[in-house]
Amino acid sequence: MKCSFWPRPQSLRGRFTIANVLFLAAGLVLAAAASIAATYMVLIGQIDETLRSQSTALDRAALGSDGLRQLCTLAELLQMGKGGASVADAFQQDLFIVLDAQGRPATVCHDDAGPVTADQRRMADALSDPAHLASGGTSTVRSGMTEYRVMATRLPDGTLVVHGIRLNGVKHAIGKLLIWESAAGVVLLGLLATGSLTAARRRLSPLEDMVETASAIAEGDLSRRIGAARHGSSEVEQLSSALNAMLQQIETALTESERATAQLRQFLADASHELRTPLASVRGYLQLYEKGMLDPDERDRALGRVSAEALRMSRLVDELLALARLEDRPALPHCPVDLAALVGDAAADLAAQQPERPLTLLPAGVGGAAAVRALGDEAGLRQVVGNLLGNVLVHTPADSPLTIELVREGGDVVLRIADSGPGMAADDAARVFDRFFRAAPDRARETGGAGLGMSIVQAVVHAHGGSVDLDTAPTRGLTVHVRLPAAAP
Template sequence: MIRLPGKIARTGPRRCRRGIHSLRAKLTIVNVCLLALGIVAATAVSLMGMRHYLLERVDAELLMSRNALGRSGFTQKEIDSLSAIGALREQFMPDASGAGSLPRSSTVLVALDADHRPIAFAQVPPTGRQLELADAVDDPEALAASAEADDVSLGSDPYRVVGTTLADGSMVLMATDTGAVHSGMKKALKLDLALGTILLTFLAVATMLGTRHRLRPLEDMVETASAIAEGDLTRRVPAGHDPVTEIEQLRVALNSMLHQVESAFETRENSAAQLRRFVADASHELRTPLSAIRGYLQLYDKGMLREPAERTRALARMTAEADRMGRLVEELLTLARLDQHPQLRLCAVDLSRLVRDAADDLRAQQPHRPVAVRAEGAMVVQGDESGLRQVVGNLLANIRAHTPADAPVRVELAREENGDGPAGGQVRLRVADEGPGMDREDADRIFDRFFRASSGASSGAHSAQPVGSGLGMAIVQAVVASHGGAVTVQTAPGEGLAVTVALPAAARTLTP
């Protein structure tokens, strides 16, 4: 598990905060409010429809009675003399004196004279309810001329009233009690409110439970972010059992981002460790020649180099250490330039010519070392000649410095047509020796800067007296990589070291 260095304060809670500002509460409130608006709208529409339907039936009965009475052509006197007055009294005069045994009717009828004053109808004087009806209607003529019923209140009871004009000019007002309609509407409203409250409660509970399940991945993301903020870069957001598409996409994207963050942190840590190791190794390599030069200068300053031979030897040693330090600085500058990916001066380079030149240099420096070169014609690559010459020189210099002087060396050049270079092929340079070889662990680090193997005299290893700066193979890898090639190593203890360099072949081949 990777931990961030130092103590990092927690930047987020482990759980989503509860309260009115949480997403769960907001979703619940929104759903409940929307359902409440729907219930209110549905209740209002249903009550209005029921009221319109019931009142329409009452109005239809009133208008039918008014039309029947108006079309009859009766006068007030003719109505009084009718033999069927008993039936009229039972229907319209529930409060008439002497008719206490008649059942109370929901319809009230009152006759008015030409001055709109209540008069007896069917020889029955007006009752208190009929007088209230006459007083409640302000304009009987307009009511008689209207094609619709009107609302009036008799005491605390609601009524619907219509009017008609008889043949003698008198008027008759008829009203029907609508209290039952309003009572039924009130009961329906109470029932709707009760059912609406139950539905709202059920929806609130269901929304809370549903959002708790659906938003659980978001809480996992908060926990993961908090753990990462505390230093655990390996944490990831777990997958849900029934993921929502959008939340699952967010989880995948977040995990991908966290993987990249972890990789970037590992890369930064590795780069920082390599930089620290590089600075320490470079300081150590530069300190050695500087210490030697300083020591000889102190001997000379104190007059301890009295003999000319001693002064000559000291001057030679200081010159050698200065040259060594200069070579080290030059190699460091070369690596720094390669790290910046400079623009190479590409041209057609005959790699076989560079190999023969380097082999001749090795034979001149170590005449007793067997050096075999095998190159079938010219091997042309597109590259920077100075860089490629440095690659070949470093490979042979590595063998010269770290293997016995009589260890055989084989240098082979071959072209493979099935490669993937610009011309459809690759040029392979293989430099192998028969030295003591290297351990697998040391071979994996042979291209590290300032690396020297810990074993005895072997390819890339150092003896009791360190030889070289440990930058040669690093330069080889950097130059080859800048040319679009690759370097591989094959070695084992006692089997020597073989380095293979693969470079893209050029589009044309030179004649040797």
């Protein structure tokens, strides 16, 4: 079990705030220590300068111990009866000790006007090396609860005068400075903590939006996205954009996966239905044949039906295999194909089957001498043209006009097949390229189609890098536009 004196918040905002406060506190402590040390050195330097000035004045006066006593007596005579403080009292305001040749404190004035006090004796005892002080050095000496900054001056007769200044003012100033800096530091730390919490809440709000978005997506709302960050940094904006792009890809992949799964289910159901009907017919006729329940005439008709249903199943399987190969996007041979010749052959086949149908080829040279070349696979393109004209043959009246136009537009070849049949509704036109879709399911037995012709057309055209679309409406006929890459002249 881990235990710590300092709290460890779980939120990122709290951790940022504590880290900022700790860094600022460390900086304030270092700055306060530096300022206090600098202030103390400046004040001590001023005191030392004052002591040196006093020492210089004593040196210039060239007084001995006797001269000091005479000066003291003269000052007492001048101030006698005036109520003022004596020079001796002035000497006792700060540290002023006279040491004789043996290093003992001596009186300055006669008649005990300036007696040696106990404090002066303690200070004299505290002086470890008065001779060093006399060479111009300064030192800090403690006497009881009071500290002095002292310096010594050697008089001409060998007497040492130790004079100093109390450090009470310095300590008081340093204490006040410490109090003010501590108070200012506490205020600054409080302001920093408040500002850090506020700034962290504003800056990290996009992360909260990301959490909410992730939770919504986990609950099934795949369209949810991360909103634009009002207070986020450029890194947060980049992260939001990257996550939105990833979520869009995930949604697209899931949507495509669901659509593919639905198409697969529908394909399996449709394929099973398409195969179940002819298989049931074949099985029924074979059972009747095995049990001898068919007359000779009915037996021939039954064998013909079995052969027709087997052919239908074979054609369905071939179409499914062709679609499966095209979905694998095989590398089709890309060579120049005379699409005009393919269209001419298919139109001739249609005219042979329905000679009464009005057929127009545009331009007039299509199928003749004028060649319009597309880049692709001849067998696949022939299947495309055949399926399109096969739909016209099956789903439009035999006497309705048909127009086939083949032109070159830029770098593409465009094939337009426009019939004058019944046309298609918008819903049927949207599903015309779906597998096993038939606009007239009741005619499936009559036409023999499985609804895979337009699916194969779309797959082949896409495999060639082209496009196919419809233009139709009820009673307005159907126009199919096929666009393929043209071959170089």
